[in-house]
Amino acid sequence: MRKALAIDVGGTKVYSTLVNEKGEIVSDVEKFSTPKTFDEICSLFKEIIEKHEREVDVVAFATCGAVNNSNDGILGSTGNIAEDYPKMDFASLSKKKVFVENDANSAAWAEHIIGASKGMAYSIMLTLGTGVGGGIILDNKLYKGKNGAAGEMHFKMRRNKHRKCTCGSYDCFESYASGTGLKLTAREMLNDMSVTSYDVIAGMKNGDEKMIKVFSRWQDDILTGLIGLADIFDPDVIVLSGSMAQFVDTDYLTEQVNKEIVTTPTKVVKAQAGNYSGMIGAALLALGVER
């Protein structure tokens, strides 16, 4: 069976493993800290690739940052990784074909092929973590837009510049629906600058009413975004993934979304392709596995 060497590149960690065309992880997952400089990142990539490229048909990167439509380079800046990372010449890293896709897009593809949106032609995936990532599947194809940058969930939740977003603008969905957003909502509501998102989750689980209120506000901010996306896309399903997705009540969100939208009924579900969905999806895309 054909397989890919999959490499997940985040601002903090780099993971690598082998993935076959069924989307199965078929070797150990290796973990590295993301090096600080471009040259060190380059060296790490080469080291991983030299070790494994003989065993695989293709090298598949799931990376932070928007990836172009030819799947060989990064578009513009990428936040918390070496500033010149977008200059990476991925094709030169291996003798095998190298394929690059954004990590959230890759994870959405994994859900589409083997996970929560399997068998559905239209799905939106949101990764709720430190930030918010988005991946859009339309008519069984990954949607990338004119240059490849589509799927950025930075639509606005307010009209009056209240909360600064990591993107430099204000009040983006990401700045409310992320784990960071939960922390900021808690600090605003409780007027306590020491509270963390962990405190909210722990408090909510222990029945602390203050924390339950904060959590509900955060979840309703997620709901607000889901309503907008369901009205724009008329999707079969919205998939929530990432470290924060485990805490939300998808039955509640499904019910509320369907009450508010003017399009046709949809579902909100949790991701099923696992923690390594980015690598799995990039491998499946690189291997040309479609539905």
Next chain:
Amino acid sequence: MRKALAIDVGGTKVYSTLVNEKGEIVSDVEKFSTPKTFDEICSLFKEIIEKHEREVDVVAFATCGAVNNSNDGILGSTGNIAEDYPKMDFASLSKKKVFVENDANSAAWAEHIIGASKGMAYSIMLTLGTGVGGGIILDNKLYKGKNGAAGEMHFKMRRNKHRKCTCGSYDCFESYASGTGLKLTAREMLNDMSVTSYDVIAGMKNGDEKMIKVFSRWQDDILTGLIGLADIFDPDVIVLSGSMAQFVDTDYLTEQVNKEIVTTPTKVVKAQAGNYSGMIGAALLALGVER
């Protein structure tokens, strides 16, 4: 040259004309008041069709309401037209093939083929009128979603149920960016329940500072929505049409959108396909004219 009998169905008026496959209107435009009951609407359609169907290859409806993916029926309720209008059996109205599409989707297609988004693969069109309509063209195809209802611009502008929208929910883009939205923004800002959107436009043109402030708030609400759409879709262009679009400053909007988005630069432009773009687009779709 092949042509279509095009019929535009709105809550107030029905228009009809003949359109050729170049998107040219090749007969007079006939105008009717939209009848109040289902039976009367049916009779009007039959009368128009009987008069013209021998001259054309296909009958093309551009209608209010979401239209299904087989382009032969209406999905769900449609607002200010006879309640049972969605039951209309369009195919039975003519001996010729009958094709149905939503009016905003049709207008977006006219812009794509002969108007402001001609030659561009990815465009979002917004009609700013009494309400807000949306039409989405992705990879040179009209985007309809799983059931055909996509493109509803009811994403939220606030998080706290401030302004009721015609859709029954609160604070949708439509309720801020429409002509009705301008009126409501003026009434809120000026604390005067008699002011109209016409007053704002007239005042703005006369240099009235209060009205200029109201207008700017309204235009910045439109801007807020455009930023979100540009981040989600990475489109080539966003086209503004409808009666209110003539007043906005598209150079300002383009500049501001490109300052705020995290995707790649886009443009905001005014529509060019004219007042009958709905009929033209429906005709072009019905005749299978693509790029």
